[in-house]
Amino acid sequence: MKKLFKIINNYMKELKAIALKIDLDRNEYFPLLEQCRELFNDYIKWIYKNGTYNKNKIHRACYRDFIQKYPQIKVALQQTVRDMASEVCKRSKIKNKRPEKKSLSVRLNRLCFTLRGQQLTLIGQTNRHKEILHIPEYYKTIFETWTSKGAILSYSKKTKQFWLHITFENPKEPKIISQTKPEKVLGIDRGVYNPIALSNGTLTTDAKMIRRVKSDYQHLRQQLQKKGTRSAKQKLKIVSGKEKRFVLNMNHILSKQVANGPYDIFILENLKKIKKNKYHKKLNRKLMNWSFFQFERLLNYKANALGKIITKIIWSFFNN
Secondary structure (H helix, E strand, O other): OEEEEEEEEEOOOOEEEEEEEEOOOHHHHHHHHHHHHHHHHHHHHHHHHHOOOOHHHHHHHHHHHHHHHOOOOOHHHHHHHHHHHHHHHHHHOOOOOOOOOOOOEEEEOOOOEEEEOOEEEEOOOOOOEEEEOOOOHHHHHHHHHOEEEEEEEEEEOOOOEEEEEEEEEOOOOOOOOOOOOHHHEEEEEEOOOOOEEEOOOOOOOOHHHHHHHHHHHHHHHHHHHHHOOHHHHHHHHHHHHHHHHHHHHHHHHHHHHHHOOOOOEEEEEOOOOHHHOOOOHHHHHHHHOOOHHHHHHHHHHHHHHOOOEEEEEEEEEEOO
16 A cells, blocks of 8 residues: 655735724715625626626626616726626535625725725725725734735624725745755644644643533533524524634634744645545534634644745555
């Protein structure tokens, strides 16, 4: 029996999303977001009716009709709505239940907004909105040195406030380590019993404590689901939120400890098809009960920020 493995190098530029409150005219931008939502749903209906999510075909078929139907939405903004609808349908492969947009939000490309330092220019129905953003001290370095790649404009019905979520990209390329000593390479195995196991044999956290907390949440969730009352469903949402925050916090702790260690290259196994495999009920529940890919994503950006490398390995076996 021989082992064959394929190495996948995973180099990513560092991205950060910053959410800022902006002072917009509600009489202009609230109807604009409502029309963008209606336009999005119209694109979804056309895509499911015609069975294609090709952006060029959608543009040729819908451009003139939707320009006349939604004259208040600028062409650049209509294009972003079209692209969003196409991408949503592409992910679902036009097989699942037809998605419907309910939130008031729209994606903005570089034609829809301009950011020069702290000065923001934003597309509107008539004129472009101009505003000087109040940047927290913590994010000023990012605004001054990083490159803005896109944004999302949204409206929160709960706070009755407009938000602008801006995505920035670090222009610095990740440092490529050409000659790495074996002692600078760390293998990481993500498992069910232990969240991670390291090739150097060190344990980074109390796996027994994590299993106990997850088991307590699972038991409480089952009891609430059996009860099925309105208050039980409300409690279930609270418990679910607490569990998600616990998992996120533990993954942050684990990924930070690993990334800040004395290693330059981290080797992970490729778990892309893990959810497609079918096992017995108990093992399936354990596999789906921990976010393997969340840990990978957090480790990725922490390692790239330090100039370190993430490498994936696909293992396969064959007989002689």
